[in-house]
Amino acid sequence: MTFDLYGFGPALAAGTLMTIKLALSALSLGLVLGLLGALAKTSPYKPLRWLGGSYSTLVRGVPELLWVFLIYFGTVGLMHAIGEMLGRPNLELSAFAAGTIALGICFGSYATEVFRGAILAIPKGHREAGLALGMSKARIFWRLILPQMWRIALPGLGNLFMILMKDTALVSVIGLEEIMRRSQIAVTSSKEPFLFYMVAAFIYLGLTILAMIGMYFLEKRASRGFIRSAA
Amino acid sequence: MNWEVIIKWLPRLTDGAILTLELVAFSVIAGLILALPIGIARASRHWYVRAIPFSYIFFFRGTPLLVQLFLVYYGAAQFDAVRQSPLWPYLRDPYWCAVLTMTMHTAAYIAEILRGAIQSVPPGEIEAARALGMSRAQSMLHIILPRAVRIGLPAYSNEVILMLKASALASTITLLELTGVARTMNARTYLPVEGFFTAGIYYLVITFVLINAFKLLERWLRVDACQGR
Numbered sequence: 001m002t003f004d005l006y007g008f009g010p011a012l013a014a015g016t017l018m019t020i021k022l023a024l025s026a027l028s029l030g031l032v033l034g035l036l037g038a039l040a041k042t043s044p045y046k047p048l049r050w051l052g053g054s055y056s057t058l059v060r061g062v063p064e065l066l067w068v069f070l071i072y073f074g075t076v077g078l079m080h081a082i083g084e085m086l087g088r089p090n091l092e093l094s095a096f097a098a099g100t101i102a103l104g105i106c107f108g109s110y111a112t113e114v115f116r117g118a119i120l121a122i123p124k125g126h127r128e129a130g131l132a133l134g135m136s137k138a139r140i141f142w143r144l145i146l147p148q149m150w151r152i153a154l155p156g157l158g159n160l161f162m163i164l165m166k167d168t169a170l171v172s173v174i175g176l177e178e179i180m181r182r183s184q185i186a187v188t189s190s191k192e193p194f195l196f197y198m199v200a201a202f203i204y205l206g207l208t209i210l211a212m213i214g215m216y217f218l219e220k221r222a223s224r225g226f227i228r229s230a231a
Numbered sequence: 232m233n234w235e236v237i238i239k240w241l242p243r244l245t246d247g248a249i250l251t252l253e254l255v256a257f258s259v260i261a262g263l264i265l266a267l268p269i270g271i272a273r274a275s276r277h278w279y280v281r282a283i284p285f286s287y288i289f290f291f292r293g294t295p296l297l298v299q300l301f302l303v304y305y306g307a308a309q310f311d312a313v314r315q316s317p318l319w320p321y322l323r324d325p326y327w328c329a330v331l332t333m334t335m336h337t338a339a340y341i342a343e344i345l346r347g348a349i350q351s352v353p354p355g356e357i358e359a360a361r362a363l364g365m366s367r368a369q370s371m372l373h374i375i376l377p378r379a380v381r382i383g384l385p386a387y388s389n390e391v392i393l394m395l396k397a398s399a400l401a402s403t404i405t406l407l408e409l410t411g412v413a414r415t416m417n418a419r420t421y422l423p424v425e426g427f428f429t430a431g432i433y434y435l436v437i438t439f440v441l442i443n444a445f446k447l448l449e450r451w452l453r454v455d456a457c458q459g460r
Binding site for chain 1 (some may be wrong): 295397
């Protein structure tokens with residue numbers, strides 16, 4: 001039977017859930033890394049600027065797939081050493097953790113540029129006003145800069161999130177049971193590659209549409225109080 | 232870091248890099264040619280002309296390249312009609328599958344770049360061309376497209392870099408390009424860091440060269456001078 005997907009429907013649904021989980025956890029890691037990267041890149045200290053610059057340049061110049069492999073296979077020795085210290089010699093990175101780290105690093109490098117643009121777009125006067133009111137640097141960032149950055153950075157971050165969601169498919173090559181991996185398993189037993197990869201494609205399309213709708217409402221909320229000028 | 236192994240594998244990695252460059256060059260040039268009609272149709276004023284390129288672009292931008300690769304490489308073989316067709320020797324070959332998929336994938340993105348560029352050509356220039364008696368086709372060929380190419384070039388160079396990174400996916404359909412060689416190296420020598428690290432350096436160098444080549448091209452086409460409205 002073609003219609004019930006040979007009984008692989010629930011497996012694909014579980015894979016979809018895994019994809020969403022992976023995308024969200026990589027997103028949280030990436031947002032933190034991106035914010036730190038942007039702060040480093042706009043900092044007055046040269047070593048920090050250099051660090052932020054080389055992070056975003058190096059990571060963006062290397063394919064995501066290579067990062068997935070590097071994190072998954074490349075950390076085996078390191079994890080082994082840490083495990084030995086903690087008395088758990090079999091410590092290793094799960095496919096999910098490796099995928100989260102790899103995709104988070106990649107997302108973070110692009111988000112660095114988006115956040116940096118947002119920081120630079122905030123008028124200098126706002127910072128000076130904060131200083132005049134006697135706010136500390138950390139407080140100015142937390143209370144004045146960050147809330148405004150969010151609105152400016154949101155469209156860019158939305159694009160990056162959609163790219164991230166498609167990149168989760170890459171983690172199937174290290175065996176994480178998300179949509180792609182589940183479809184591959186279904187193909188092996190049903191011998192219907194076109195059907196299952198098409199179903200996978202439409203699940204990704206559906207996720208993209210959901211993300212677009214979500215972004216629309218987030219952007220609407222973030223820019224409340226601002227009149228949209230006709231572009 | 233085991234340098235001996237790296238040096239031993241360097242020739243094979245270089246072969247992989249050449250294959251990577253081949254794939255990228257093929258797909259971004261063929262993709263540009265394919266994107267021209269799609270992008271022009273996408274910028275049309277009639278909704279029924281816009282609809283087909285819109286759905287094409289939506290499908291190829293909304294699904295991962297990995298899925299598209301598997302659809303072409305594994306999926307197409309499911310149909311007898313494909314296996315009987317004269318194109319089968321090509322569709323059986325992972326190389327041509329990768330080229331075909333990457334071309335269709337990047338064409339969707341380039342078409343979207345082109346649409347943006349066509350729509351940002353100042354309307355006064357198009358009106359001027361029409362007022363001088365140029366036909367629609369003539370003003371497209373002589374005025375709009377040369378202008379749109381310059382507007383879209385920076386975005387196109389980004390797309391080329393993205394395709395360079397996307398070409399790593401060809402390793403999943405057994406092609407031995409840069410990432411593929413690094414994976415083989417990992418499997419043969421059990422030294423994961425060495426292979427992936429060296430491949431990463433290769434990618435960085437290629438990216439660096441490409442970025443500078445496009446800078447030269449932009450200078451040659453005088454992109455800066457055309458940006459002032």
